[in-house]
Amino acid sequence: MDRTNTEEKRTCSPEPPTVGVVVARTGRLARLGDPLAYAMDLLAPKLRGRLRLVGRDSRSSAAGARRAVRELVEVERARMVLTLAGTEVLPAVADACEEAGVPCLSSTFPWQVYVHGGRPRRWTYHFCWGLDDIAETFADLWEADGGPGRTVGCLWNDGPQGGWSRHGTHGFLPAARARGHRLLDPAGYREPAAAFAGHVTAFRNAGVEVVTSAATGEDLGVFRREAARQGLRPRMITCSRWLAYPPAGDDGAAAVANVATLVYWTPAHPYRSSLDGMTAAELAEGYERATGNQWLQPLGLAYALVEVAAHALATAADPTVPASVAEALGATRLRTVAGPLDWTSGPVPHIATVRLSGGQWQRGRRHPYELVVVDNRRVEGLPVGGELLPVDADR
Known part of the structure; x- marks a missing residue:
C-alpha cells in the first residue's frame, strides 16, 4: 500500500468523540470524587481511539458544576457529560446540559428527585435506586430484627434530603408506612446539628424501637451521644446518604458502628464490566492498591458510567449528533460492573434502576469498619457476609 495514501487517510480520520466528566476534586465532595477520577484514569487508555475522556472539577458546588459543563x-x-454524587451538584450538571443541548448521564441520586423535583429534562439520563427502594430495603431490615409494625423515629434534616424523605407521594415515608410501620417525624434539623435533645425526647416518649435517617456521620454521632445520655436505646439504626460510605476518622467510625445502611455495590456483587470483563472484586482490589484507601460503593457506578457512555456512542446512528446519542442512551440495555441497566423498562422514561440490598457497618479485619451484606433477598447471586448485629453490640 502507498505510504502517502495511508498517512493521508490517517490524517483525515475523524477524532474520537469527547466525553466530559464533571468530578469533584476539591471541596466537601472530593472524597466521593475519587472513584470517578480512578475510573477515568483506568479506562482512558483502554478506550483510546473509541472516545476521549476529559474531566473538570465541580468544586463540590452548583456554580462550579455549571462552569465545568460550559468548559467541557x-x-x-x-x-456527552457524565457525573455522580452531590445533592446540589447533580441537578446543576443536568440543568447546564439541558441548556447546552448535550446528553447527560448521571448516577447516585434517588431518581424521584430528578423526575419530580424540577423542570422536565430532555437530555438527562440517570441510573439509580429510588426513595421507595431505600424504604423497602430498610423495612426488610426492621422486620428481620423485630417483626412487622415497628415504631420508627425519623432523623431527617430540613434540606432537600429530608424534604424528599418525608414527601407524601414520592418519598420514603409513604413506602415505609405502606409496609405497616409507624413513622414519627418530630421536625427537620439544620445541618450541621448542634444538639438532638428534642428528637431524643420525642423518640423516647413515643417508644421508638428503630431510628432511621439520612444524616452525616458527624450528625449521627451527635444524636447517638445524646441518645445515650437520655437512656434511649433503639434496637436498630438505619441510615442512608453519607452512611453508605466508609467512615472517616475515629469519630466517624464511632458514629457508624453497627449502623445498617443500603448496599448498591460491593466487591462481592456478581457483576463484570462490559468493556474489559473486570469483576467487581478486581475493581475494588485495584482501587485499594492504587489509592491506599478503602473501596467506596460509588466505584462500581463510576465505572458503569463510562461503560454506558462507550456503549451509547458506539450504537448511536451518528455520535456527533446530540439527538442520536440521546436516542442510543434511551435504548440502552447493558450488563455492567454495577449490574444490569435497562433504560427501556425503567419506572419512568430516562431512568434505569439499580438493585439494593441491606448492609451494616461492622468491625472489620482489613479496615476498622467494613460494610457487611446482611440481607440479599433483592439481589440475585449476592452472598450474605454476616448476621445483623444489635446496634449497641461491642460498644
Whole structure:
C-alpha cells in the first residue's frame, strides 16, 4: 500500500468523540470524587481511539458544576457529560446540559428527585435506586430484627434530603408506612446539628424501637451521644446518604458502628464490566492498591458510567449528533460492573434502576469498619457476609 495514501487517510480520520466528566476534586465532595477520577484514569487508555475522556472539577458546588459543563461543551466539544454524587451538584450538571443541548448521564441520586423535583429534562439520563427502594430495603431490615409494625423515629434534616424523605407521594415515608410501620417525624434539623435533645425526647416518649435517617456521620454521632445520655436505646439504626460510605476518622467510625445502611455495590456483587470483563472484586482490589484507601460503593457506578457512555456512542446512528446519542442512551440495555441497566423498562422514561440490598457497618479485619451484606433477598447471586448485629453490640 502507498505510504502517502495511508498517512493521508490517517490524517483525515475523524477524532474520537469527547466525553466530559464533571468530578469533584476539591471541596466537601472530593472524597466521593475519587472513584470517578480512578475510573477515568483506568479506562482512558483502554478506550483510546473509541472516545476521549476529559474531566473538570465541580468544586463540590452548583456554580462550579455549571462552569465545568460550559468548559467541557464549549472548549472541549464534549458530546456527552457524565457525573455522580452531590445533592446540589447533580441537578446543576443536568440543568447546564439541558441548556447546552448535550446528553447527560448521571448516577447516585434517588431518581424521584430528578423526575419530580424540577423542570422536565430532555437530555438527562440517570441510573439509580429510588426513595421507595431505600424504604423497602430498610423495612426488610426492621422486620428481620423485630417483626412487622415497628415504631420508627425519623432523623431527617430540613434540606432537600429530608424534604424528599418525608414527601407524601414520592418519598420514603409513604413506602415505609405502606409496609405497616409507624413513622414519627418530630421536625427537620439544620445541618450541621448542634444538639438532638428534642428528637431524643420525642423518640423516647413515643417508644421508638428503630431510628432511621439520612444524616452525616458527624450528625449521627451527635444524636447517638445524646441518645445515650437520655437512656434511649433503639434496637436498630438505619441510615442512608453519607452512611453508605466508609467512615472517616475515629469519630466517624464511632458514629457508624453497627449502623445498617443500603448496599448498591460491593466487591462481592456478581457483576463484570462490559468493556474489559473486570469483576467487581478486581475493581475494588485495584482501587485499594492504587489509592491506599478503602473501596467506596460509588466505584462500581463510576465505572458503569463510562461503560454506558462507550456503549451509547458506539450504537448511536451518528455520535456527533446530540439527538442520536440521546436516542442510543434511551435504548440502552447493558450488563455492567454495577449490574444490569435497562433504560427501556425503567419506572419512568430516562431512568434505569439499580438493585439494593441491606448492609451494616461492622468491625472489620482489613479496615476498622467494613460494610457487611446482611440481607440479599433483592439481589440475585449476592452472598450474605454476616448476621445483623444489635446496634449497641461491642460498644
